Amino acid sequence: MAQVTLRRVSKSYDQHVQAVKGIDLEIADEEFVVLVGPSGCGKTTTLRMIAGLEEITGGEITIAGEVVNDVPPRDRDIAMVFQNYALYPHMTVFDNMAFGLKLRKFAKDEIRRRVDEAARILDIGELLARKPKALSGGQRQRVAMGRAIVRHPKVFLFDEPLSNLDAKLRVQMRTEIKKVHQTVRTTTVYVTHDQVEAMTLADRVVVMNRGVIEQVGPPQELYHSPATRFVAGFIGSPAMNFIPCRIQGRGNELTLRLADNLSFPLPPDRTQRYGANTDREMLLGLRPEHLTELKDQAKPNVVRLDSRLDVTEPMGMEILVHFRINGTAVCGRVDPSVRAMAGEILPMSADLNHMHLIDPETDRVI
Amino acid sequence: MADGTTTVSAPALRGFAPPARRSSLRRFAQRRSTTAVLMCLPLICLIAGLVVYPFFYSIWLSLLNRAMTRFIALFNYRYLLRSDTFQLVIFQSCFFAITAVFFKALIGFILAHVMHNISGKDQKLWRGVLLVPWVIPPALSTLGWWWMISGDYSAINWLLEQVGMHPVAWLASTWWARIWVVAVNVWYGTPFFMIMYLATLKSVPDQLYEAAAIDGATWLQKIRYISLPMLRNIISITVLFSLIVTFANFDIVENLTAGAPANTTHVFATYAFQLGIQSGNIPLGAAVSLFIFPILAIFSVFILRGVGRRAQEGI
Numbered sequence: 004m005a006q007v008t009l010r011r012v013s014k015s016y017d018q019h020v021q022a023v024k025g026i027d028l029e030i031a032d033e034e035f036v037v038l039v040g041p042s043g044c045g046k047t048t049t050l051r052m053i054a055g056l057e058e059i060t061g062g063e064i065t066i067a068g069e070v071v072n073d074v075p076p077r078d079r080d081i082a083m084v085f086q087n088y089a090l091y092p093h094m095t096v097f098d099n100m101a102f103g104l105k106l107r108k109f110a111k112d113e114i115r116r117r118v119d120e121a122a123r124i125l126d127i128g129e130l131l132a133r134k135p136k137a138l139s140g141g142q143r144q145r146v147a148m149g150r151a152i153v154r155h156p157k158v159f160l161f162d163e164p165l166s167n168l169d170a171k172l173r174v175q176m177r178t179e180i181k182k183v184h185q186t187v188r189t190t191t192v193y194v195t196h197d198q199v200e201a202m203t204l205a206d207r208v209v210v211m212n213r214g215v216i217e218q219v220g221p222p223q224e225l226y227h228s229p230a231t232r233f234v235a236g237f238i239g240s241p242a243m244n245f246i247p248c249r250i251q252g253r254g255n256e257l258t259l260r261l262a263d264n265l266s267f268p269l270p271p272d273r274t275q276r277y278g279a280n281t282d283r284e285m286l287l288g289l290r291p292e293h294l295t296e297l298k299d300q301a302k303p304n305v306v307r308l309d310s311r312l313d314v315t316e317p318m319g320m321e322i323l324v325h326f327r328i329n330g331t332a333v334c335g336r337v338d339p340s341v342r343a344m345a346g347e348i349l350p351m352s353a354d355l356n357h358m359h360l361i362d363p364e365t366d367r368v369i
Numbered sequence: 370m371a372d373g374t375t376t377v378s379a380p381a382l383r384g385f386a387p388p389a390r391r392s393s394l395r396r397f398a399q400r401r402s403t404t405a406v407l408m409c410l411p412l413i414c415l416i417a418g419l420v421v422y423p424f425f426y427s428i429w430l431s432l433l434n435r436a437m438t439r440f441i442a443l444f445n446y447r448y449l450l451r452s453d454t455f456q457l458v459i460f461q462s463c464f465f466a467i468t469a470v471f472f473k474a475l476i477g478f479i480l481a482h483v484m485h486n487i488s489g490k491d492q493k494l495w496r497g498v499l500l501v502p503w504v505i506p507p508a509l510s511t512l513g514w515w516w517m518i519s520g521d522y523s524a525i526n527w528l529l530e531q532v533g534m535h536p537v538a539w540l541a542s543t544w545w546a547r548i549w550v551v552a553v554n555v556w557y558g559t560p561f562f563m564i565m566y567l568a569t570l571k572s573v574p575d576q577l578y579e580a581a582a583i584d585g586a587t588w589l590q591k592i593r594y595i596s597l598p599m600l601r602n603i604i605s606i607t608v609l610f611s612l613i614v615t616f617a618n619f620d621i622v623e624n625l626t627a628g629a630p631a632n633t634t635h636v637f638a639t640y641a642f643q644l645g646i647q648s649g650n651i652p653l654g655a656a657v658s659l660f661i662f663p664i665l666a667i668f669s670v671f672i673l674r675g676v677g678r679r680a681q682e683g684i
């Protein structure tokens with residue numbers, strides 16, 4: 004039940020290392036926001052500043068309208084789930100979950116009621132008497148979440164909570180976390196380096212890179228209209244292809260030129276946007292899912308692009324094909340029914356309706 | 370002779386030993402457990418010579434008369450238990466050991482936390498400084514303390530006079546002398562506790578404290594609910610070891626007070642020394658020192674039982 008705002012928040016460690024370089028972020032009440040970015044980009048630092056575990060070098064953080072820069076963690080009314088869970092090894096599961104309530108002097112039966120409720124939501128009722136050592140990874144994860152839930156805090160903070168689980172359990176717990184949020188509806192800030200986790204969980208995703216925010220938006224928006232080259236390359240798997248190109252022509256008759264003998268007419272709805280960037284070295288951004296086998300019916304702005312395949316990777320539901328466009332390695336996704344063989348030429352198509360044009364000087368998407 | 374060893378019976382070997390016997394000897398020597406026992410043998414001999422033999426010998430000694438000519442069974446023990454001085458020695462030994470170990474553990478615990486919160490380079494420096502009392506041989510440092518507290522012209526009395534107070538004859542008063550013995554012992558032994566607790570504190574994940582901070586713990590609650598439980602085993606073990614060493618301590622009492630005034634600071638070791646060596650009643654001295662053993666055995670059983678249980682639970 005709280006908004007969180009960050010205003011020009013920055014953090015430096017011993018003068019030299021600037022981990023977070025002045026970020027602005029508004030998180031609405033009940034919102035699930037995911038901070039995502041490569042390792043070392045400052046996600047954990049940001050989260051720990053919100054928690055109060057790390058001093059803020061510059062800027063201001065508010066929780067529920069109150070500036071908390073100098074408020075110690077215990078008075079911020081937040082709960083955090085750590086990457087390695089940080090369960091108290093000498094306490095039972097029940098005591099682990101009850102600890103925060105005991106310190107806050109809740110009545111015994113209220114503590115019991117809340118722990119039982121959280122145990123029911125997380126399905127860990129039978130584990131309450133055990134010590135953390137006797138739990139599996141997934142069970143520890145649940146207990147760590149239970150410890151956060153029982154407190155009914157203003158904000159939940161998660162720091163890569165699933166990264167210590169195996170792949171299957173990770174997917175399962177991901178759903179679980181989403182379900183819990185739909186039940187308790189607490190404002191949540193969730194940190195991960197895994198873009199799939201970010202996309203599936205978030206109401207809004209915050210993409211960070213080298214201590215700054217690259218883009219904030221709902222998952223679909225980040226996928227369909229990335230603002231920068233970094234976001235375009237980070238969101239989506241396999242990553243977006245970047246191919247050197249040039250825009251040529253004038254007025255409404257622009258062409259996209261990839262090589263001397265390889266150019267296509269630009270979709271008419273893009274000519275307005277790209278008109279100012281003709282005759283410069285640019286980058287074409289095209290996701291693998293928009294480089295597919297040639298379909299029977301022609302669609303507007305889907306162009307033919309026959310390619311000799313270097314490598315094919317059958318994935319079951321699709322085949323990833325690797326080939327070159329004018330020397331640049333690119334990846335496409337074709338239907339498993341297509342006979343794609345390395346070394347052979349496959350008739351392919353590129354869907355220019357989904358193209359992105361990137362200015363290599365500013366790395367911004369135009 | 371059916372195990373194939375007869376085939377090795379080359380004429381050259383025959384002069385030494387029957388071939389079958391020889392090879393089974395070799396097999397015996399090659400077994401790993403045999404090797405292990407052989408490699409441990411020097412240590413076993415050392416322990417037998419330096420621990421087991423003196424222990425049983427002192428038990429035997431304590432059962433003899435003063436001239437060591439006659440077996441008098443438990444007479445020495447009966448005599449001791451009825452002696453007022455020895456009852457005082459039992460009380461003093463327990464008092465010294467328990468108070469000294471308590472304060473060593475308490476101050477060590479506090480210092481370890483202070484150290485733990487000092488960062489990097491400074492911590493190394495302070496750690497080094499605080500270890501100094503522990504590396505000076507206690508006989509020497511006790512002498513230093515003796516200089517500071519004994520007599521009218523001692524440093525501490527001088528300080529008292531500077532602030533307008535009367536000098537105190539520290540080592541001539543029963544309780545002051547006892548307190549000083551404990552104090553010097555604490556001064557000497559605290560660094561060991563500090564370093565043990567500091568090492569253990571470093572192995573406690575910071576995130577436990579962070580989780581506790583978020584759960585609403587104050588610093589005192591973090592110590593009570595995180596540090597203490599996480600350090601319980603090392604506390605038990607250090608307290609046990611220190612109890613043993615402090616109980617058997619000789620140098621500090623001997624150099625500071627030598628049991629004075631009027632035997633009111635004697636402990637087992639110094640009293641045994643006085644009776645056995647200085648007064649020439651070796652059997653009685655041996656009986657005194659053997660009293661330490663059952664007392665420590667009881668302590669050990671209680672403390673180690675808890676350690677084993679917690680180790681099994683993986684804390």
Ligand SMILES: Nc1ncnc2c1ncn2[C@@H]1O[C@H](COP(=O)(O)OP(=O)(O)O)[C@@H](O)[C@H]1O
Pocket residue numbers: 016020021022040041042043044045046047048049
């Ligand atoms: N305690 C610290 N002292 C010095 N530098 C740190 C410290 N913690 C993090 N950093 C640096 O700050 C940057 C951001 O770290 P972090 O927030 O942990 O990244 P992320 O969680 O996104 O992987 C990294 O370059 C890291 O090396």
Ligand SMILES: [Mg+2]
Pocket residue numbers: 046047048163
């Ligand atoms: Mg991190």
